[in-house]
Amino acid sequence: MTTPPGGSQDPPASLRDLEAMLDAVxxxxxxxxxxxxxxxxxxxxxxxxxxxxxxxxxxxxxxxxxxxxxxxxxxxxxxxxxxxxxxxxxxxxxxxxxxxxxxxxxxxxxxxxxxxxxxxxxxxxxxxVTESARAESLFHGLLESAPDAMVIVGSDARIVLVNRQAETLFGFERAELVGREIEVLVPARFRDRHVGHRSGFLADPRLRPMGAGLELFGMRRDGTEFPVEISLSPLETAEGTLVAAAIRDVTERRETEQRLLRQRDEILELSTPVIQVWDKVLALPIIGTLDTLRATRLTEGLLEKIAQTQAEVAILDMSGVPTIDTQVAQHLLKTVQAAALMGTVSIMSGVRPETAQSMVHLGIDMGRLRSRNTLQDALQLALAVLAERAGTVAAAARALTSGESL
Missing domain, CATH: 3.30.450.20 (PAS domain)
Structure with missing residues (x-):
């Protein structure tokens, strides 16, 4: 092929080159x-x-x-x-x-x-574009049929796509959300922190729950907040990595959990009642298996009742406890020690033979805790302790009145 002066090709040659380029596509x-x-x-x-x-x-x-x-x-x-x-x-x-x-x-x-x-x-x-359109149609169909609110976010943190459930949950129309930063759905008090969270996810995109161990909240169009659970997953597309956020309103579940916690606390209080059986004498009949949670509630309830009644003797009746482990025994010992610091003598009653054997086998030392076989014996000891204390107080009063040395 010859090239005319000036270095440009003749028109037919240029046309052939153009046609060859088009055929190569x-x-x-x-x-x-x-x-x-x-x-x-x-x-x-x-x-x-x-x-x-x-x-x-x-x-x-x-x-x-x-x-x-x-x-x-x-x-x-x-x-x-x-x-x-x-x-x-x-x-x-x-x-x-x-x-x-x-x-x-x-x-x-x-x-x-x-x-x-x-x-x-x-x-x-x-x-x-038949296949890509079919795939896109399938994707949109799956997105719309998802049970949770779905929000697709680009690498610039702007919303690319939402489904019908997201519109319903947050109260926005799609046109109001697409193109806006994801923080529009986050309460203002959490937005600065959220920017750090989403930057961290984009740096290491993988399927995982958002804010594990944290309480997360979303914000509706009207400004009301509600607790949410969010799962994040990356989507690799021709336009780059997108982030799919599945958002679930957990208001009802949180309320159910709180109600169950309240019911559990009420049951624990009913299962470990502190009874005032005599002036300045409390009895704590324990029934059923003791675990750490119940032992903690037992301590709290007993110490609170001691403070209210100014009790001088507390009877821990163990006749309804089938067995006991080291951790619970140590907790009971700490309960006794705490009561002693408040000026209250503790008496244990009704320890079963198998429970006593378990405590000895485990090497549990209950210190100088007084123990009686039955609740009746424990009550008699309690009255004796009160009488002894009353006599000591009376003697001290007489000594103070007469000027004698104690």
Whole structure:
């Protein structure tokens, strides 16, 4: 090939190079049309995509690729006129291959103008997007059918997509959310902290719950807050990594949990009642298996009752306890020690033989805790302790009155 002076190729050579470049494009079909939509140039990629050869299409109207309904409606003429008036156009539409199979095409139509600005033809580029459209449709269908509110967020933390459940949960329309930062759904008092959380997830995107161990809250359009549970997962797309957030309102579950906790506390209080059986004498009948939680509640209840009644003796009746372990025994010992610091003597009664054997086998030392076989014996000892204390106080009072040394 010879190159004219100045280094530029002759027009036929440039045209051949351009045609070779167009034929090299495999995922886009490139077609040159005349001013009325007749095919002037039919690329190899167009042949591969539609099944029509170049001899079959050159000189024919490109409407041969349209469905019968679209041809009847004059769709090709409308598309050409729109491109002629507005310039380059992009749109999607159904097209038909040679064998009658339909495919969804993404189409760009660009007018070609001559020296005086008149349209001399068009360049039409189309791509088969049937599979991607089907996948997108499936994705949107799954998104809409998800039981939870779904919010898809881009790497810039702006909302890309939401489903119907998200609209219902937060009270926003889709158009109000798309394009806004995700923090629009976060209460103002948590927003600064949330920015750090989402930056951390984007730095290491993987499927995981958000804010494990933390109480999370969402905010509705009207400003009301509600507790939520959020699961995050990355979505790899051609546009980059997106983040899918599945958001669930857990208000009802939290209320149920709180109600169960209150009921448990009430049951624990009923199962470990502190009874005032005599003036300055308390009895704590313990029934059932003791665990750490019950032992803690026992201590709290007993010490609170001692403070209220100014009790001097507390009887811990163990006749309803089938067994005891080291941890619970140590907790009971601490209860006794705490009562002693408040000036109260503790007496244990009703220890079963198997419980006593377990305590000895485990090497549990209850210190100088007084113990009696039955509750009746414990009550007699309690009265004796009160009498002894009363006598000591009376003797001290007499000594103070007479000026004697104690």
């Amino acid at each position: 495999t995922d886009h079909a490139v077609v040159k049309l005349g001013p009325g939509g007749e095919v002037v140039r039919w690329s190899r990629s167009a042949q591969a995509m539609t099944g029509y050869t170049e001899p079959e299409m050159v000189g024919q109207s490109v409407s041969a690729l349209h469905t019968e309904e679209d041809r009847g409606a004059g769709l090709m003429e409308q598309e050409l006129e729109s491109a002629r008036q507005d310039g380059r156009r992009e749109f999607q539409g159904w097209r038909v291959r040679k064998g009658g199979e339909r495919f969804l095409a993404h189409i760009s139509l660009t007018p070609v103008r001559g020296e005086h600005g008149a349209v001399s033809g068009f360049v039409k580029v189309f791509r088969d």
